[in-house]
Amino acid sequence: ATRHRPSTGIPRRRPMLSAALLALLAAASGRDDWRPTPHGDPLSRPANAQGEWRPSTHCEPFRIKVVEPIQVTTRKDREAALAAAGHNMFRLRADDVMLDFLTDSGTGAMSAAQWAAMVEADEAYAGARAWALFEASFRDLFDFEHLLPTHQGRAAERLLFAELGGEGKRFYANTFFDTTRANIESTGATATNLPATHADHDRGFGGNIDLEAMRKALDEGGAAAVVITATNNAGGGQPVSLANMRAASELCRAKGVPLVLDGCRFAENSFFVSQHERGQLGRPVKDIVRAMSPLFDAMTMSAKKDGLSNTGGWLAVRDPHLARRLQQRLILTEGFTTYGGMAGRDLAAIAVGLREVVDEHYLRYRLRTVSYMAGRLVALGVPVLTPPGGHAVYLDAGAMLPHLAPGQLPGQAVACALYVEGGVRSCEIGTLMFGDAAPPRQLVRLAFPRRMYTQAHIDYAIEVCDRVNQLCAHGDVRGYRIVEGANEPLRHFSAVLAPEEEGAEVEARGEVPEAPVGAVLPQETESEAAGARCP
Numbered sequence: 001a002t003r004h005r006p007s008t009g010i011p012r013r014r015p016m017l018s019a020a021l022l023a024l025l026a027a028a029s030g031r032d033d034w035r036p037t038p039h040g041d042p043l044s045r046p047a048n049a050q051g052e053w054r055p056s057t058h059c060e061p062f063r064i065k066v067v068e069p070i071q072v073t074t075r076k077d078r079e080a081a082l083a084a085a086g087h088n089m090f091r092l093r094a095d096d097v098m099l100d101f102l103t104d105s106g107t108g109a110m111s112a113a114q115w116a117a118m119v120e121a122d123e124a125y126a127g128a129r130a131w132a133l134f135e136a137s138f139r140d141l142f143d144f145e146h147l148l149p150t151h152q153g154r155a156a157e158r159l160l161f162a163e164l165g166g167e168g169k170r171f172y173a174n175t176f177f178d179t180t181r182a183n184i185e186s187t188g189a190t191a192t193n194l195p196a197t198h199a200d201h202d203r204g205f206g207g208n209i210d211l212e213a214m215r216k217a218l219d220e221g222g223a224a225a226v227v228i229t230a231t232n233n234a235g236g237g238q239p240v241s242l243a244n245m246r247a248a249s250e251l252c253r254a255k256g257v258p259l260v261l262d263g264c265r266f267a268e269n270s271f272f273v274s275q276h277e278r279g280q281l282g283r284p285v286k287d288i289v290r291a292m293s294p295l296f297d298a299m300t301m302s303a304k305k306d307g308l309s310n311t312g313g314w315l316a317v318r319d320p321h322l323a324r325r326l327q328q329r330l331i332l333t334e335g336f337t338t339y340g341g342m343a344g345r346d347l348a349a350i351a352v353g354l355r356e357v358v359d360e361h362y363l364r365y366r367l368r369t370v371s372y373m374a375g376r377l378v379a380l381g382v383p384v385l386t387p388p389g390g391h392a393v394y395l396d397a398g399a400m401l402p403h404l405a406p407g408q409l410p411g412q413a414v415a416c417a418l419y420v421e422g423g424v425r426s427c428e429i430g431t432l433m434f435g436d437a438a439p440p441r442q443l444v445r446l447a448f449p450r451r452m453y454t455q456a457h458i459d460y461a462i463e464v465c466d467r468v469n470q471l472c473a474h475g476d477v478r479g480y481r482i483v484e485g486a487n488e489p490l491r492h493f494s495a496v497l498a499p500e501e502e503g504a505e506v507e508a509r510g511e512v513p514e515a516p517v518g519a520v521l522p523q524e525t526e527s528e529a530a531g532a533r534c535p
Contacts, residue, residue: 072098107450108452137354152302159333171192171225201238206387209228218255223257226260246295261295312347373458397444415428415444481500
C-alpha cells in the first residue's frame with residue numbers, strides 16, 4: 001500500500017454501482033434526488049416535452065466576496081497535531097484543519113446584507129432597534145407569543161428544561177442530541193428516544209417520531225414534554241414530515257403534555273417537506289414553516305444553524321406563566337429580555353439571516369450539495385446513510401469497520417483516519433458521544449458549513465472518504481479507547497483517546513499521549529522516505 005495523494009487530474013475511480021442497484025436504493029429510500037446518474041452526477045435535469053433545457057449543475061447562488069486562506073498541511077503535521085490533541089477532533093486547533101466538517105453550527109459565511117446590518121445595528125441595553133428587527137423577522141415565520149433571546153441554542157435548552165425537568169420527570173424525542181439530553185438529565189429527569197419506524201424511513205422521513213411508541217409512553221404518565229428535532233440531527237439529519245408533527249401535536253394536547261420544537265434546521269426540514277411529502281409538494285417553504293409553528297407549545301433554537309449567524313438563539317413559548325418564570329431565569333443568567341446575551345449586531349445578523357434562509361434557491365443549493373457528495377460516495381462503495389439529510393453526510397463507520405465493537409469506537413477511528421489522510425475534520429456520532437444511549441449505528445458526520453465550501457472542496461473530501469474506506473477494508477484502521485474523561489458529561493468534547501494497541505499502556509501511566517502516533521498504520525513510500533510530502 002502507498003500513501004494517498006488526492007488527484008489533481010482525472011481522479012482514479014472504482015466502477016460505479018449498477019443502475020439497477022441505484023434504482024433499488026432509491027426506491028427503498030422514498031427519495032431519489034440524491035442518486036448518481038451514469039456520470040456520477042445526482043443533479044441531472046433532462047429537457048422537458050417543450051424542449052426547455054436546464055443545466056445539470058446547480059451552481060452556488062452567490063458570489064465569493066472575501067476569502068480566507070486554508071493552511072495546507074502534510075501527513076506528518078497532522079499525525080503530530082492529532083496526537084497532541086489526544087486524538088479528539090474537538091481539541092484540534094482550527095489552523096491544523098484543512099476542511100472543517102466538524103459542525104455546521106455557527107461556522108458558515110454570512111452575507112453582505114448581514115454584515116451591513118451588523119454595522120448599522122445599535123447596542124442599546126434595552127429596546128434596541130436591532131431587537132425590533134430580530135423580533136419582526138421571527139414573527140414573520142413563527143406565532144409564539146413570548147420570545148426570549150439567548151446567546152445560543154443550549155442556553156435555551158438549559159432555561160426550558162431547568163423549568164420543566166426534575167427528579168422522576170420523563171422526556172421523549174424522535175432522537176435527543178447531545179446537549180439536549182445533557183440539559184435534561186442534569187435536572188434528574190430521564191430522556192428516551194422514540195426514533196422513526198421502518199415505514200417512516202421507507203417514505204423518506206426517517207426523522208419522524210414513532211407515534212405508536214409515543215402514544216404508549218404518554219399513556220404511562222409522568223411525561224414532562226416531548227421534543228421533536230427537525231431535522232433529526234442524531235438520527236442522520238433525516239427530515240420530519242408535517243403529518244408526523246401534526247399527529248404528535250394531537251397526542252400531546254390530548255394528554256396535556258407540552259410539545260417542544262428543536263428548530264435549529266427548520267428551513268431545511270421545510271424544504272424537504274415541500275419536495276417529498278404527499279399533500280405538500282410545491283408548497284412555499286415559508287408557508288410550511290408557518291404551518292409547523294402552531295403545532296408546538298415551545299421552541300428552542302440555535303440561530304447558528306438556520307439563523308445563518310455565527311452566534312445566537314432563542315426560546316419561544318405560549319404559556320404566559322411559564323414565560324414569566326423563564327424571563328426571570330433569563331435575566332439572571334443570560335441578560336435582559338431584549339438581548340439575552342447577544343450584542344445588537346448579532347440580533348441584526350439573525351434578523352437578516354431568517355429572511356435569507358427561506359430562500360428556496362439557497363435551500364435547493366444546500367441540499368443538493370449534500371446529495372451530490374452522498375451520491376458520489378455511494379457510487380464509490382463508501383457506506384453512507386441514505387437518503388442523505390439536509391446538513392450533513394453521515395458515514396456508516398460500523399459498516400466500514402464491522403470487526404470493531406461499539407466500545408472500540410469505530411466512529412472515532414474513521415474520524416481520526418479522515419484527518420490523518422486528508423486534513424478533514426468530522427464528528428463521531430456514536431458511542432463516544434452518547435455512551436450507552438448511542439444510536440443503533442456508529443456514524444461519522446460531515447456537517448457542511450453554510451455558504452462556505454465550493455464543489456472542489458467537496459470533491460477533495462470525497463476522495464479522502466474513499467481513501468479511508470479502502471484503508472478500513474484493508475485492515476489498516478484500528479479502534480480507539482478513552483484514556484481520560486470517560487465519565488464526564490458530554491465527554492466527546494474533552495476526552496483524551498488513544499489507538500487501541502497503546503491505550504492500556506497510556507492509561508496505566510496516566511499520561512496524555514505525546515508521540516505523533518496516528519490511528520492509521522504507517523505506510524511509507526520511497527518518495528516520502530526521501531522527504532517528499534503531499535497534503
